[in-house]
Amino acid sequence: MIREYVRVWRARGWMKKNMPFLISWHAYVGYELDLFKSFEKPASIEEVAAARELEYDLLKQWVEVGIILKHFKRLSGEKVRTMKKWKLPKSKSNRFSSGIILKEMMELHIPSLLAYPELLRNQTKQHFDSSVHGPTVAKTSTLLEQLAYPKVEKVMKKYNVDSVLDVGCGEAGYLRKLAKKFPHKKMVGVEVNEEVANSARKIVEEHGNIEILNKDINEYQPEDRFKLVMANNLLHYIEPDERAGFFQNAAQWIKKNGALSIITPIQKPKHGKEFSSAFNSFFMTFDNLYPVPTERDLQGFAEKSGLKMMSLDPIIKEGGWYIAVFKK
Ligand SMILES: C[S@@+](CC[C@H](N)C(=O)[O-])C[C@H]1O[C@@H](n2cnc3c(N)ncnc32)[C@H](O)[C@@H]1O
Incomplete structure (x- = not known):
């Protein structure tokens, strides 16, 4: 019984430790697709999905997460608007955007660290392209x-x-x-x-x-x-x-x-x-x-x-x- 409890308690601890990842992931997707800009002026998810030709369900879910993280605010009439722009990465077209570090972390560092088990097992390394x-x-x-x-x-x-x-x-x-x-x-x-x-x-x-x-x-x-x-x-x-x-x-x-x-x-x-x-x-x-x-x-x-x-x-x-x- 105690062992079961400790297991759940530890699992909860790992999940809590991983929480900040959600914030970085959300900011990364927003930067990569320039989505914070798309919602700079109040817009509905339908409008943005159509204008940007994006998968609707995924966009909706990503926006929902953004609302929870306070990257977005839900307005009346199904509209959503970007919040606290100063905290979020600037547009991809801006040479001074901090989003580039999110891109490097998410596309390069994290996948490389996740490749450890496979690389260890296969006694190999990958090639930096x-x-x-x-x-x-x-x-x-x-x-x-x-x-x-x-x-x-x-x-x-x-x-x-x-x-x-x-x-x-x-x-x-x-x-x-x-x-x-x-x-x-x-x-x-x-x-x-x-x-x-x-x-x-x-x-x-x-x-x-x-x-x-x-x-x-x-x-x-x-x-x-x-x-x-x-x-x-x-x-x-x-x-x-x-x-x-x-x-x-x-x-x-x-x-x-x-x-x-x-x-x-x-x-x-x-x-x-x-x-x-x-x-x-x-x-x-x-x-x-x-x-x-x-x-x-x-x-x-x-x-x-x-x-x-x-x-x-x-x-x-x-x-x-x-x-x-x-x-x-
Ligand atoms: C991490 S970047 C640093 C760029 C710059 N020095 C800075 O600190 O902002 C390293 C650069 O070194 C270049 N590089 C790597 N090996 C090199 C080599 N053998 N000869 C010339 N450039 C090389 C890479 O292509 C890359 O652009």
């Missing part, structure tokens, strides 16, 4: 950029930087921000994903001092050295055994007294252990993404390539995300 997920990942990186950029600007000033190389530049958000502040300094971004590189070119087209190269950094040899080399959120794309080699190459690309600046989650950090372990669990389901380094790894790579670690500062403490700066 950057042509599918590359654009989403590049966009979510711009969220971190917002917080990390001021630290990068500090490095520019401290090392009297005249030229910047950004390897794995994604949509070149850092270069774009730097170019606004330093319009006459030479900046080069290297990005392996063609779609992402093209979108980076578009984003920086007004800045004549930025050049974007669609290249693999393993096949890249710059003609000139740079005062600052950046590698932001790139290390988990590089096999742990190849990271020392990457540091050695990067050290070659840097001018004397220049700097290497690396943004990455750290494994087993002082703060943010849960986030960092969740990221690692996700990365490790892929045969072409790798666990993030520890602080000691970074120290070791630097020493082997003649660089000195000058600082390791948290960007998001609870996320275990750091910026490490090395001097040549």
Whole structure:
């Protein structure tokens, strides 16, 4: 009898722990189909289902959940309206929408974590298809950029930087921000994903001092050295055994007294252990993404390539995300 009671009590506990998922799921569906916008002005479910050609029952259910979560309000005459818009992700067409993180979590992180039993059983890993997920990942990186950029600007000033190389530049958000502040300094971004590189070119087209190269950094040899080399959120794309080699190459690309600046989650950090372990669990389901380094790894790579670690500062403490700066 007691055993039965404990079972139900525990099950209830798991269900309660999972409650916040409903909120994220609801916001994700709304973002993905731009549904919060569809109900910005009072509209009935029938009207939206017809106008957007959506399955009526599912839309109705999703709206019902939204009413319970207070994402929507039911009005008279079967109409519904979006509530607390400031709390919800902005439209997909808005480059600054927070919804992109929901998309990455729901389409990439959670399915990968759910694949664990199958991957474990089959003694296999999945493959990260950057042509599918590359654009989403590049966009979510711009969220971190917002917080990390001021630290990068500090490095520019401290090392009297005249030229910047950004390897794995994604949509070149850092270069774009730097170019606004330093319009006459030479900046080069290297990005392996063609779609992402093209979108980076578009984003920086007004800045004549930025050049974007669609290249693999393993096949890249710059003609000139740079005062600052950046590698932001790139290390988990590089096999742990190849990271020392990457540091050695990067050290070659840097001018004397220049700097290497690396943004990455750290494994087993002082703060943010849960986030960092969740990221690692996700990365490790892929045969072409790798666990993030520890602080000691970074120290070791630097020493082997003649660089000195000058600082390791948290960007998001609870996320275990750091910026490490090395001097040549
Ligand atoms: C997570 S994104 C980070 C983008 C950007 N650095 C940022 O922090 O916002 C990593 C980027 O590195 C690119 N990348 C991965 N391996 C690369 C390689 N070998 N050469 C060049 N780019 C690479 C990926 O395509 C992706 O766009």
